[in-house]
Amino acid sequence: MAGMKKTAPVAVMGDFEDPDALLKAAEKIANAGYTAFDIYTPYPVHGLDRAMKLPKTKLSFFSLLGGLAGFFAALLMIWWTGAVDYKLNIGGKPLFAFQFAVPITFELTVLFCALTTFAVMLVLSKLPKWYSPYQHDKGFQRAVDDLFVVAIPASDPRFILEDARRLLENVGAKNVRVVED
Amino acid sequence: MEVQEYAGAEVKQKRWDWGKLREPLVLGEPTLHKVTADIGQIIDRPPTVKFWIAILITGTLAAIGFACIAYTVATGIGVWGNNNPVGWGWAITNFVWWIGIGHAGTLISAILYLFQQKWRTAINRAAEAMTIFAVMQAGLFPLIHTGRPWLAVYWLFPYPNQMQMWVNFRSPLEWDVFAVGTYFTVSLVFWYTGLIPDFATLRNFFRSKVKRSVYTFFSLGWTGSTRAWRHYEMAYLILAGLSTPLVLSVHSIVSMDFAMAILPGWHTTIFPPYFVAGAIFSGFAMVITLMVIAREVLGLHNYITLYHFDNMNKILLATGMMVGYAYSMEFFIAWYGANPYEQFVFINRATGPYWWAYWTMVFCNVVVPQIFWSKKMRRNIPVMFVASILVNVGMWFERFTIIATSLHRDFLPASWGYYTPTWVEVGIYAGTIGFFLTLFMLFAKYVPIIAVSEVKAVLPGSQPKHH
Structure with a gap:
C-alpha cells in the first residue's frame, strides 16, 4: 500500500528549454549558495559548468x-x-x-x-550506477532527450524546501515540482 | 520521411537566418526530440526481410572464410601460394589493407575533433565502428600466418611462461603486436565513451523491454548530469588527443615491418608518411562506400548530407595526391640513389611480370581521385560510390605491389619466382569482407549509427548565444 511507504522529498526540480535562460538560472542558483545542485542536459551545454561554479575536473x-x-x-x-x-x-x-x-x-x-x-x-562521474532517486520523474527521463532539468537535492546543506521551490520559480523554471522517494 | 537536398547552387542563394556562411550540418531543422526519434526508430523497428537476406549473404561469405581458415590451420600454410622467394602474399597484403582502412575512423573521430571540424559529428560513430571492425579483420591475418596460432601466444605476447622465454622486442613485427593491440583497445574505448550518452538517450526512447534493459545496462546509468558531462568532455578530449598520434604511429609501425628489412623496394625512409597517407586515403574511401549505402538504406539524408560527402571527397583528393607524390618520389630516389638493385626493383615494378598490378594501382589511386577537382563530381553519389570502391581496389594493389614485386626477384636470379594465390587465400580474404560487412550491418541496425548527443550539440540554437 502506498500509504505504508514513507515518502520524503529528495529534490526540487524544474525544467528549462532555452539554453540562455538555463545559463542565467544556473548562475543565480549558485549565487544563492547551493552547492549540491545539478543540471541534467541531453548534450553538454557550453559554459554551464562554469555558471554552476563547478571546479575544473581533475x-x-x-x-x-x-x-x-x-x-x-x-x-x-x-x-x-x-x-x-x-x-x-x-x-x-x-x-x-x-x-x-x-x-x-x-x-x-x-x-x-x-x-x-x-x-x-x-x-x-560516479558510474556505473543503474539507479537514480529521480528515475521515475517524467521530466528527468526527458533530460537525456530534449529537456534541461535543474535539481536541488534535499542533501544540499542550504536546502529548505520552500526556499528552493521559490528560487526555481523565480529564475524561470517551468513545472517546478517536489520529487519524493 | 521528408528529404531535403541542397545542390551547391541553391545553398549559395539561400541566406541562413542564423548568419552562417556554411551549409547547415543537419538538414530539415529537426527539434532535439526529432533527432532522438530519427535515430532511435532505426533500432526500434523490427528488421526487414532485406536485412536478413543481406546478413545471410555476408554471413555465408564469412562462414566460407572461416572454413578456409580452419582448413589452413588443420593442413598447414602450405595450402597458400606463398613460398620462397615470395614469403608474404595475400595475407600480409590484406593485413595492411584492413589496418589502413581503419585509419579514417580515428582521423574523423579524433583528428577532426581536435581541429573542431563540426561536420564530423554525423559520420564519426559509423567511421569508428568501421575502424574497430576493420582492425578485427586485420588482426586475423598475422595470427593465421604464424601457422600455429595457439603457439603465437608466446611468440607475440611477453608473459612469464615455463620456458622462461621472452619475445624479441628488437623486431618490428613485435612492435606491430603492441601497435595493433593498442589501436584496437583505444579505438574501442573511444567508441564506447562516445556511445554512453546515446545509450542513455535511447533506453528512455524504446518501448521494447529487452532493448530498454540492454541499453540501460550499456548506458551505465548515465543521467546527463552536468557534473558528469564535465569529466566526460575532458575524457573525450584526452582520448582524441591520444588517438591522434596513435593513429599516425600505427601505420608508421606497420610500414616499418617493411622499411626495417634491407630489401630493395622496402628499405626506404619515405614509408611511414607514405603509408599513413595511403591509410587515410583508403579509409575515407571505405567510409564513403559504407555511408552512401547506409544513408540510402536507413534514410539518413538529413544527417549525412552532400556537404559531408563533399568534404570527404576533398580529403580523398588530397590524400590521393599524397600517395601519388610518394609513388613518384620512390621512383625518383631509386634513380637518384644510383643503387642498381633499387633501380631494378622499380623498373621491374612498372614493366616486369606484375606490371598489371602496378598500373592498376596508379590508375585507381592517382588518376581516379582527380575527378574530385570538380564540385559537381564531389556531390554526385553514383560517381563517388564507384570512385571510392576503385580507390580501395587501388590501395589493395598498392600493398600487393610492394610485397610481391619486391620479393619475387631475389638477389640470386636462380631463385626468382612468381606468386599467385590459391583458392584458400582468396576464400579467407572474401571471408573477412563478409565478416566485416556482417558486423557493420549489425552495428547499423542495433547501435545508434549517428552520434545523437553530438549532433544535438551542434544544432543551431542548442548552445547559449553569448558564449
Whole structure:
C-alpha cells in the first residue's frame, strides 16, 4: 500500500528549454549558495559548468599518471626481459637500446593513459550506477532527450524546501515540482 | 520521411537566418526530440526481410572464410601460394589493407575533433565502428600466418611462461603486436565513451523491454548530469588527443615491418608518411562506400548530407595526391640513389611480370581521385560510390605491389619466382569482407549509427548565444 511507504522529498526540480535562460538560472542558483545542485542536459551545454561554479575536473592529472606508468612499465619490461632475464644475441644488436624501445614505449604510454582516463572518468562521474532517486520523474527521463532539468537535492546543506521551490520559480523554471522517494 | 537536398547552387542563394556562411550540418531543422526519434526508430523497428537476406549473404561469405581458415590451420600454410622467394602474399597484403582502412575512423573521430571540424559529428560513430571492425579483420591475418596460432601466444605476447622465454622486442613485427593491440583497445574505448550518452538517450526512447534493459545496462546509468558531462568532455578530449598520434604511429609501425628489412623496394625512409597517407586515403574511401549505402538504406539524408560527402571527397583528393607524390618520389630516389638493385626493383615494378598490378594501382589511386577537382563530381553519389570502391581496389594493389614485386626477384636470379594465390587465400580474404560487412550491418541496425548527443550539440540554437 502506498500509504505504508514513507515518502520524503529528495529534490526540487524544474525544467528549462532555452539554453540562455538555463545559463542565467544556473548562475543565480549558485549565487544563492547551493552547492549540491545539478543540471541534467541531453548534450553538454557550453559554459554551464562554469555558471554552476563547478571546479575544473581533475581527470587530466590522473591521465598523466596513467601515461607515465605506461611509459616506465614499457621501458622496464623491454630492458629487464631482454637485457637482464634472458639475454639473446640477435645479429649482434645491443640487448637494450632506447631506439628500438621507442615504438612499444609509445604504444604502452598511450594504452595506459587511455584506459586510466576511461576508468577515472567513470569513477569521477560516479558510474556505473543503474539507479537514480529521480528515475521515475517524467521530466528527468526527458533530460537525456530534449529537456534541461535543474535539481536541488534535499542533501544540499542550504536546502529548505520552500526556499528552493521559490528560487526555481523565480529564475524561470517551468513545472517546478517536489520529487519524493 | 521528408528529404531535403541542397545542390551547391541553391545553398549559395539561400541566406541562413542564423548568419552562417556554411551549409547547415543537419538538414530539415529537426527539434532535439526529432533527432532522438530519427535515430532511435532505426533500432526500434523490427528488421526487414532485406536485412536478413543481406546478413545471410555476408554471413555465408564469412562462414566460407572461416572454413578456409580452419582448413589452413588443420593442413598447414602450405595450402597458400606463398613460398620462397615470395614469403608474404595475400595475407600480409590484406593485413595492411584492413589496418589502413581503419585509419579514417580515428582521423574523423579524433583528428577532426581536435581541429573542431563540426561536420564530423554525423559520420564519426559509423567511421569508428568501421575502424574497430576493420582492425578485427586485420588482426586475423598475422595470427593465421604464424601457422600455429595457439603457439603465437608466446611468440607475440611477453608473459612469464615455463620456458622462461621472452619475445624479441628488437623486431618490428613485435612492435606491430603492441601497435595493433593498442589501436584496437583505444579505438574501442573511444567508441564506447562516445556511445554512453546515446545509450542513455535511447533506453528512455524504446518501448521494447529487452532493448530498454540492454541499453540501460550499456548506458551505465548515465543521467546527463552536468557534473558528469564535465569529466566526460575532458575524457573525450584526452582520448582524441591520444588517438591522434596513435593513429599516425600505427601505420608508421606497420610500414616499418617493411622499411626495417634491407630489401630493395622496402628499405626506404619515405614509408611511414607514405603509408599513413595511403591509410587515410583508403579509409575515407571505405567510409564513403559504407555511408552512401547506409544513408540510402536507413534514410539518413538529413544527417549525412552532400556537404559531408563533399568534404570527404576533398580529403580523398588530397590524400590521393599524397600517395601519388610518394609513388613518384620512390621512383625518383631509386634513380637518384644510383643503387642498381633499387633501380631494378622499380623498373621491374612498372614493366616486369606484375606490371598489371602496378598500373592498376596508379590508375585507381592517382588518376581516379582527380575527378574530385570538380564540385559537381564531389556531390554526385553514383560517381563517388564507384570512385571510392576503385580507390580501395587501388590501395589493395598498392600493398600487393610492394610485397610481391619486391620479393619475387631475389638477389640470386636462380631463385626468382612468381606468386599467385590459391583458392584458400582468396576464400579467407572474401571471408573477412563478409565478416566485416556482417558486423557493420549489425552495428547499423542495433547501435545508434549517428552520434545523437553530438549532433544535438551542434544544432543551431542548442548552445547559449553569448558564449
